[in-house]
Amino acid sequence: MLFFRGKTLDFDPDKCVRCGACFASCGHGALSCNPECGDREPFVTINRERCVLCQKCVKVCPVSELPLHPLIGDDIEQLEHICLASSKDEQVRFNASSGGAARELAYAALQSGFVDAVYGVRRLPSAPFYEGAYFVEPDDVLQMANSVYHAFPFAAGLKKRLDGRLIKRLLFIGTNCQMQAGANFYKGTSTELIRVAILCKQQKTHDFVTYIRREMGDPDDLEAAIEYRGKGWPGVVRSNAKEKPSEFYTVPFGMELWRVPGCKLCANLFGWKSDLVLLDPWGIGADDRSGLNLVLIRTDTGQRLWNMGRSRIADSDQITGAGGTPNSKSRPLTVADVKTAIDWWRYRRTKVDSIPYYLGQERNWMRKLGYAFLDWVRTFNGWFFLRFKNRALRNILMRFWGKSSKAILMIVGKR
Numbered sequence: 001m002l003f004f005r006g007k008t009l010d011f012d013p014d015k016c017v018r019c020g021a022c023f024a025s026c027g028h029g030a031l032s033c034n035p036e037c038g039d040r041e042p043f044v045t046i047n048r049e050r051c052v053l054c055q056k057c058v059k060v061c062p063v064s065e066l067p068l069h070p071l072i073g074d075d076i077e078q079l080e081h082i083c084l085a086s087s088k089d090e091q092v093r094f095n096a097s098s099g100g101a102a103r104e105l106a107y108a109a110l111q112s113g114f115v116d117a118v119y120g121v122r123r124l125p126s127a128p129f130y131e132g133a134y135f136v137e138p139d140d141v142l143q144m145a146n147s148v149y150h151a152f153p154f155a156a157g158l159k160k161r162l163d164g165r166l167i168k169r170l171l172f173i174g175t176n177c178q179m180q181a182g183a184n185f186y187k188g189t190s191t192e193l194i195r196v197a198i199l200c201k202q203q204k205t206h207d208f209v210t211y212i213r214r215e216m217g218d219p220d221d222l223e224a225a226i227e228y229r230g231k232g233w234p235g236v237v238r239s240n241a242k243e244k245p246s247e248f249y250t251v252p253f254g255m256e257l258w259r260v261p262g263c264k265l266c267a268n269l270f271g272w273k274s275d276l277v278l279l280d281p282w283g284i285g286a287d288d289r290s291g292l293n294l295v296l297i298r299t300d301t302g303q304r305l306w307n308m309g310r311s312r313i314a315d316s317d318q319i320t321g322a323g324g325t326p327n328s329k330s331r332p333l334t335v336a337d338v339k340t341a342i343d344w345w346r347y348r349r350t351k352v353d354s355i356p357y358y359l360g361q362e363r364n365w366m367r368k369l370g371y372a373f374l375d376w377v378r379t380f381n382g383w384f385f386l387r388f389k390n391r392a393l394r395n396i397l398m399r400f401w402g403k404s405s406k407a408i409l410m411i412v413g414k415r
């Protein structure tokens with residue numbers, strides 16, 4: 001997070017969500033970033049000689065605008081529609097992160113002329129493998145990336161004009177913090193943002209992916225290990241170790257090893273201020289071999305976008321065979337189903353309750369102490385996992401650390 005200390009621009013690594021919007025806003029080349037920095041190293045470097053103190057980078061930073069309070073109860077009840085969904089094209093569905101709804105919506109919105117452009121993640125053939133980019137032609141959507149589970153400066157590619165013309169309506173697909181960054185970027189312009197939120201509970205860090213690489217014995221060619229769905233979690237490892245040192249690895253959810261420092265700030269589970277939210281329906285009985293989306297439609301605009309994509313996307317009642325769920329067949333999905341699909345308890349304890357602490361606003365000293373301890377435990381975990389070679393002993397110790405941190409969380413949470 002960038003901020004002013006007196007008249008000097010400064011950077012707080014602990015509050016940075018690594019969205020990259022500050023780079024896009026700086027017209028003076030005063031900011032540079034190191035996407036491969038470790039978790040405790042600065043993601044953003046400031047060249048003070050070039051900085052003209054225009055404050056654009058501070059204004060675009062989403063961190064201070066993210067909601068402080070958990071948006072769970074009323075917020076999620078006020079939905080236009082909830083459903084399970086997947087692309088009608090089996091190939092798209094299989095290759096997508098979940099059901100392929102994101103790319104199908106992007107395609108439909110561009111094809112129908114509903115938007116001038118879509119902003120999302122584009123795959124790159126070589127390191128760093130991903131970038132935030134505009135998609136203008138429907139077929140460009142084929143270059144869209146699956147979920148990228150590590151931090152990279154997604155919003156760094158934002159620009160207000162495409163080929164010299166202003167974007168009138170933009171479909172922005174990203175995580176909540178990225179979306180707020182996009183909204184800040186376009187604030188005061190005539191560009192209307194249609195917001196599709198990718199639910200993001202966690203994102204892996206560089207240290208985590210380095211750990212995975214070492215875990216796999218630092219193989220030369222991990223392309224062969226790419227696997228999506230079918231062998232359970234963690235099932236995906238993507239990398240190109242030949243491109244060292246810029247390799248990246250992504251592994252899906254399931255381990256408690258990662259954190260992006262700024263992610264602790266986000267209380268926004270259900271796409272606050274978005275038109276439509278896409279999730280993976282873990283926990284409501286979907287089989288994980290055929291991709292599915294859990295879709296929360298929040299606004300009229302979200303509903304319009306959804307209607308546009310309906311010729312390409314199957315809704316709950318049209319999904320048959322593998323991927324259909326008992327819930328979807330017997331009754332419409334409810335808010336309760338959505339809540340079940342998320343590890344609610346853990347989320348509340350580890351993320352939402354700690355927000356005031358991470359913002360420096362926690363007044364209760366017991367809680368302060370508890371979170372400081374947890375911070376230490378987590379940092380130690382990262383350090384430990386990166387360095388410890390003996391797998392069996394490490395697993396035993398990890399269990400101990402995992403349990404102790406959960407116990408502390410319970411005590412802290414109850415106070």
Ligand SMILES: Cc1cc2nc3c(=O)[nH]c(=O)nc-3n(C[C@H](O)[C@H](O)[C@H](O)COP(=O)(O)OP(=O)(O)OC[C@H]3O[C@@H](n4cnc5c(N)ncnc54)[C@H](O)[C@@H]3O)c2cc1C
Pocket residue numbers: 095096097098099100101102103104119120121122144145146147148149150154173174175178198199200201202203204253278279280281282291293294
């Ligand atoms: C970091 C991360 C964490 C997630 N955690 C959860 C979770 O805990 N629980 C859950 O239910 N779902 C989670 N998801 C969402 C889920 O994995 C799917 O992305 C979502 O259901 C959309 O799937 P899809 O098949 O429609 O997307 P696809 O059609 O495969 O398209 C993927 C879309 O995601 C965008 N995208 C990919 N990576 C990123 C990124 N790093 N930042 C911004 N946009 C990105 C692409 O631009 C594209 O639009 C997470 C996603 C990400 C990126």
